[in-house]
Amino acid sequence: METAFTPLQSLAGGVLIGLSAVLLMGLMGRIMGATGVLAGFIAPAGLSDWTWRAVLLAGMVSGPAVVLLVTGQWPEVQVPMPRTMLIIGGFIVGLGVTFGGGCTSGHGVCGMARLSPRSIVATLTFMATTGITVFVVRHMLGL
Amino acid sequence: MKLVLLYLIGLIFGVGIAISGMANPAKVLNFFDVAGTWDPSLAFVMGGAVVVTFVGYRIVFRHSAPRFASSFQLPTRRDLDVPLLGGSALFGIGWGIAGFCPGGALPALGTGQMDVVVFVAALIAGIVVAKMLGKIGRRAAS
Numbered sequence: 466m467e468t469a470f471t472p473l474q475s476l477a478g479g480v481l482i483g484l485s486a487v488l489l490m491g492l493m494g495r496i497m498g499a500t501g502v503l504a505g506f507i508a509p510a511g512l513s514d515w516t517w518r519a520v521l522l523a524g525m526v527s528g529p530a531v532v533l534l535v536t537g538q539w540p541e542v543q544v545p546m547p548r549t550m551l552i553i554g555g556f557i558v559g560l561g562v563t564f565g566g567g568c569t570s571g572h573g574v575c576g577m578a579r580l581s582p583r584s585i586v587a588t589l590t591f592m593a594t595t596g597i598t599v600f601v602v603r604h605m606l607g608l
Numbered sequence: 609m610k611l612v613l614l615y616l617i618g619l620i621f622g623v624g625i626a627i628s629g630m631a632n633p634a635k636v637l638n639f640f641d642v643a644g645t646w647d648p649s650l651a652f653v654m655g656g657a658v659v660v661t662f663v664g665y666r667i668v669f670r671h672s673a674p675r676f677a678s679s680f681q682l683p684t685r686r687d688l689d690v691p692l693l694g695g696s697a698l699f700g701i702g703w704g705i706a707g708f709c710p711g712g713a714l715p716a717l718g719t720g721q722m723d724v725v726v727f728v729a730a731l732i733a734g735i736v737v738a739k740m741l742g743k744i745g746r747r748a749a750s
Binding site: 466467468469470471472473474475476477478479480481482483484485486487488489490491492493494495496497498499500503504507508516517520521522523524525526527528529530531532539540541542543544545546548550551552553554555556557558559560561562563564565566568569570572573574575576577578579581582583586587588590591592593594595596597598599600601602603604 | 610611613614615616617618619620621622623624625626627628629630631632633634635637638640641642643644645647648649650651652653654655656657658659660661662664665667668671673674675676677678679680681682683685686687688691692693694695696697698699700701702703704705706707708709710711712713714715716717718719721723724726727728729730731732733734735736737738739742
């Protein structure tokens with residue numbers, strides 16, 4: 466499935482993601498990592514620990530509706546793969562981000578911005594294996 | 609006040625993800641599909657996010673503490689170990705199969721699409737299983 470090249474929109478999205486990471490650090494002293502926020506939401510250290518995560522997640526989930534209000538269109542979420550692949554992929558992502566201690570937001574944005582060696586290596590690693598997986602799935606298995 | 613600000617921070621993240629294309633598996637997979645229907649857009653997401661965070665963190669860290677907490681909670685480890693490398697490699701495999709990463713999928717839940725709900729349920733199952741395996745591993749090691 467072809468998708469349009471959207472450099473300005475993607476850059477604007479990236480700037481907002483960065484802004485939210487800076488604000489979360491400045492106000493709460495926390496890393497804006499989706500993995501960490503979600504993992505702590507599932508198994509919180511206490512009520513106040515759960516509350517800030519729940520409110521942050523509620524804000525995240527409201528994002529698409531705000532895009533709809535402003536632009537009149539839902540943001541595109543095109544899922545070209547069968548549901549089995551979403552389940553298998555989702556489970557593997559859950560294992561990987563837990564053992565690896567972060568994902569695209571935690572390692573890829575916040576960790577890279579702190580020049581953390583662990584995050585830089587983690588990001589290079591998952592970008593490489595994602596690329597290899599996409600090549601295998603699309604061009605070798607033809608899915 | 610604190611909770612209102614937290615909600616707004618989440619919202620900024622969610623809007624950013626939604627307009628960037630990170631919540632769209634078709635676009636994410638095309639970013640990696642250099643040999644096929646390549647769409648380089650997502651390089652601009654990461655570029656923009658990392659530059660803003662790099663500069664913003666430098667301003668934030670001039671202060672001795674965050675506004676609403678006693679200290680900055682930052683990872684201090686600098687060593688590379690097997691869980692970091694293996695976990696990250698595994699994450700990439702899953703991302704390449706499903707097209708969603710956690711930060712892309714959570715805001716996408718707001719579209720109400722069943723595919724996103726299915727992915728997030730599987731993601732949570734993976735996190736829970738990994739935590740249980742980690743506990744067993746630590747018990748065996750001690």
